[in-house]
Amino acid sequence: MTRKRTTTGKLMSILLTLALLFSFALPQGVSAATFSDTSGHWAQASITKWTDNQLAQGYPDGTFRPGNPVTRAEFMSLVNNAFNFTDTSTTSFSDVSSGAWYATVVSRAVKAGYVTGYPDGTIKPNGLITRQEAAAIITRISKMGEDPAKAQAFADFGRIPDWSRGYIGAVVNADFMKGYPDNTFRPLNFITRAESLVALDNATSMMDLVYFDRAGIYGPEQGRETLSTNVVISSDTTILQNLLIEGNVLITEEVGTGTVVFNNVMVRGNTYVRGGGSDSIFFNGGQYGDIIVQNIRGNTNAAVRIVSNDAKATDNNPLNVVIQAAAAGDEVILEGSFGNVTQQAGNSKLTTRGTTSIKSLTVAANLSNVLITLSEGTTIDILTLNSPAEVKGTGKIKLAKINAAGSTFETAPEKSEVAEGIEAPEESPIIIESESNNKVYGFSSPASLRTSITTLMAPSFLQLFCSCMALSPKSLDQRSR
Numbered sequence: 001m002t003r004k005r006t007t008t009g010k011l012m013s014i015l016l017t018l019a020l021l022f023s024f025a026l027p028q029g030v031s032a033a034t035f036s037d038t039s040g041h042w043a044q045a046s047i048t049k050w051t052d053n054q055l056a057q058g059y060p061d062g063t064f065r066p067g068n069p070v071t072r073a074e075f076m077s078l079v080n081n082a083f084n085f086t087d088t089s090t091t092s093f094s095d096v097s098s099g100a101w102y103a104t105v106v107s108r109a110v111k112a113g114y115v116t117g118y119p120d121g122t123i124k125p126n127g128l129i130t131r132q133e134a135a136a137i138i139t140r141i142s143k144m145g146e147d148p149a150k151a152q153a154f155a156d157f158g159r160i161p162d163w164s165r166g167y168i169g170a171v172v173n174a175d176f177m178k179g180y181p182d183n184t185f186r187p188l189n190f191i192t193r194a195e196s197l198v199a200l201d202n203a204t205s206m207m208d209l210v211y212f213d214r215a216g217i218y219g220p221e222q223g224r225e226t227l228s229t230n231v232v233i234s235s236d237t238t239i240l241q242n243l244l245i246e247g248n249v250l251i252t253e254e255v256g257t258g259t260v261v262f263n264n265v266m267v268r269g270n271t272y273v274r275g276g277g278s279d280s281i282f283f284n285g286g287q288y289g290d291i292i293v294q295n296i297r298g299n300t301n302a303a304v305r306i307v308s309n310d311a312k313a314t315d316n317n318p319l320n321v322v323i324q325a326a327a328a329g330d331e332v333i334l335e336g337s338f339g340n341v342t343q344q345a346g347n348s349k350l351t352t353r354g355t356t357s358i359k360s361l362t363v364a365a366n367l368s369n370v371l372i373t374l375s376e377g378t379t380i381d382i383l384t385l386n387s388p389a390e391v392k393g394t395g396k397i398k399l400a401k402i403n404a405a406g407s408t409f410e411t412a413p414e415k416s417e418v419a420e421g422i423e424a425p426e427e428s429p430i431i432i433e434s435e436s437n438n439k440v441y442g443f444s445s446p447a448s449l450r451t452s453i454t455t456l457m458a459p460s461f462l463q464l465f466c467s468c469m470a471l472s473p474k475s476l477d478q479r480s481r
Contacts, residue, residue, distance in 0.1 A: 035064045043194035046201055066194030073102035073125035075134060075191070076109040078200055083141055085112040095122045114140040131177070132164035132187035134196065138176055138203050139167040143232055143250050145272030145292050146324065147173050148344075156184040166324070174248075176202045212238050213254075219243040219265070230269070233260055240265050248289075251275050262286055268314070276304040278333065283311035283319060291319060295326040302329075305353070308336035318359060323350065334358070346370060346387070352378040352395060363387050365404070374411075383413065400425075 035058055038044050043066055058064040079085070088104060089111035096106050102125045109115045114137045117123040139146065146166025150173045151157055160168060164187055171177040172185075177199045179185045191199070210229050212218055215237035219225055223242060230247035233240075236258025248269035251260055257277025263284045270289040273281060274296065281304065283291070288311060296302035308319045318339035323332050331349035334341065338358045343350055346367035352358075355377040363370055367387035374380070374395025382399050383391075388406030391397075400413035407425040418424050 034062060037063045038066060041066055041194065043198050046198045047194065064193075067192050069128045069190035069192060070196050071125065072123070072127050072129045072133070073105055075129045075137070075196060076115065076125075077102065077105045078196065079114065079137060079141060080105060080108045080112070083112070085109070087111045091117075091123075093117055093121060093123045096125060100125070112141070128190040130187065131185065131189050131191045131195070132160070132168060134191045134199060135171045135177055135187075136164060136167040138199060139170040142174070142176075142203055143209065143230065143252075144170045144174060144248060145250060145270065145274075145294055146170055146326065147270075147292070148324070149322070151185070154179055154183060154185045156186065160185065160187045166326070171199070174202075212240070217241065219263075224266075234275075236260075239263065245269070248272065251281065262288075262311075273304060273306070278303050278305050280305040280307050280335075282307045282309065283336075284309045285311060287312045287314050287316070288319060289314055291321045293321065293323045293327050293330075293332050296330045301331075303331040303333060303349075305333035305335065308334075308338055310337065313339055318357075323348065343367070343370060343372075349373070351375075352393075356395075357381075360384070363389050 035047070038047050041047070047064055047066060085108045088107040091107050091110050093106065096103055106115075106123055106125060110117070115123065147169035148165040150169030151160055151165045152169075153172075154160070154168075157165075168177075168185055168187060172179070177195070209232055210227055211232045211234065213232075213234045215235050217239045219241040221242070224244055225242065226244040226246065228246045231240075231245050231249045232252060233249065234252040234254040236255055238255070238259075239261040241263040242265070244266045246268045249267050249271040251271070251273050253275045255275030257279065258275070259279045259281070260276060261282045261284065263286070265283075265286040265288075267286075267288045271291050273291065273293045276296070283306070290313075291306060293304065293306075296304050306321065311319045313320050318337045320340045320342075321332075321334065321338060322342045323345050325344050325346070327345040328347045330345070331351060333351045333353055335353045335356050338356070339360070341350075341358050341361045342364065343362065344364045344367075347369040348367075349371045350361075351373045352375045354375060356375060356379075358378070358380045360382045361372075361380050362384040363372075363386055365386040370387060370389040372389050372391045372393075374391065374393035374397075376394045378393070378395030380395065380397045382401065383397050384401040384403065385407050386403045388404050390408050392410045394411050397409075397411075397413035398415065400409075400416045402416060402418045402422055402425055404419075405422050409425055416424070
């Protein structure tokens with residue numbers, strides 16, 4: 001089998017499109033060097049590049065107006081031509097007449113799947129497009145996974161809506177778009193001519209994709225082959241071996257419940273998991289950026305197993321896994337050796353199988369209905385619960401850091417650190433309530449008892465114990481002498 005390489009950038013296509021969008025009756029002889037409003041502009045190099053090649057032009061008054069906004073229809077036209085979207089779909093938007101110049105543009109954008117319109121049945125083709133909307137489109141088209149964590153670095157992160165955080169993080173991480181000097185992204189600002197030109201130029205220059213869309217074994221039997229691209233895997237029973245992938249890897253929904261295997265592969269970017277099933281995604285040796293689990297197969301109540309056999313992160317530590325919020329309702333099954341595992345999805349299940357080691361497992365804040373089930377052969381060095389979780393199974397937890405109330409343990413951790421103001425978690429408890437509503441937790445296993453010694457020696461417990469024995473703490477102290 002041979003892989004399919006698709007150059008989605010189609011540079012000449014986007015250049016011609018940008019020329020149409022940015023061309024305005026420019027007097028002959030006016031070039032970027034003579035624009036009165038681009039000297040020292042942050043996009044001057046790109047403006048010079050495009051205008052010197054007669055691919056973008058300015059206005060008759062000698063300006064380029066890099067700060068002018070762009071409409072949604074204009075941006076869709078850019079994208080369609082840049083990525084060669086020519087298939088159309090039947091649409092019925094109330095604000096798109098059949099005779100409008102952008103009717104076909106909108107139809108192609110809908111067919112390509114990167115826009116859907118608004119709940120009121122409009123698509124607002126003449127409305128100005130915001131930076132967050134542009135980020136969403138570029139992320140979808142470039143097959144990048146969402147990366148909300150990267151958006152947290154911006155000072156205005158609190159003003160970025162939940163829905164766009166992953167898209168903004170993705171384009172920033174890929175260097176397609178950037179923030180402002182004051183460390184803000186300004187998601188609701190309208191994207192400008194200069195920003196559109198630079199963002200799409202960056203995206204197309206990086207969007208030489210390699211598709212593995214048929215079952216097979218790809219890569220040399222010996223040595224190593226380098227792919228200076230992003231990689232898309234869209235077929236069951238795909239095996240990659242001895243490859244160096246300098247971009248990201250996307251395992252798409254089309255893989256279904258099938259199997260993908262990485263044998264001694266090095267991935268400089270991240271691996272985004274949207275497909276795969278309980279038959280597993282195997283990482284056998286090699287080095288990888290973060291393994292990021294997103295909405296599995298586009299469904300809820302789906303499951304995917306990730307197996308790490310001596311696979312390493314890029315820092316040569318065990319493999320790191322991030323389960324994003326989009327995986328809510330899904331189950332992620334881990335088996336093997338892992339470094340940092342981060343659970344960002346509520347209403348979710350995280351399960352381990354066989355012999356599994358995890359250096360650090362962190363449950364993010366503000367989640368609910370998190371179930372963690374640990375196999376007998378599992379060892380977690382540090383479990384940090386920033387949200388309540390139900391922890392089942394007989395796996396070993398060396399240290400649990402409890403930062404949220406409401407967690408329960410079937411098997412107690414060897415050691416626990418409970419944040420101030422948080423009630424100690426339950427572990428198959430027998431709850432004894434005193435008249436003062438103080439609760440004492442009894443445990444059935446010796447390990448649980450050892451874990452609870454500190455709690456049992458606390459003054460509140462002694463007070464309850466003494467009251468049951470008709471003793472006072474003072475008399476108990478005297479009798480012990």
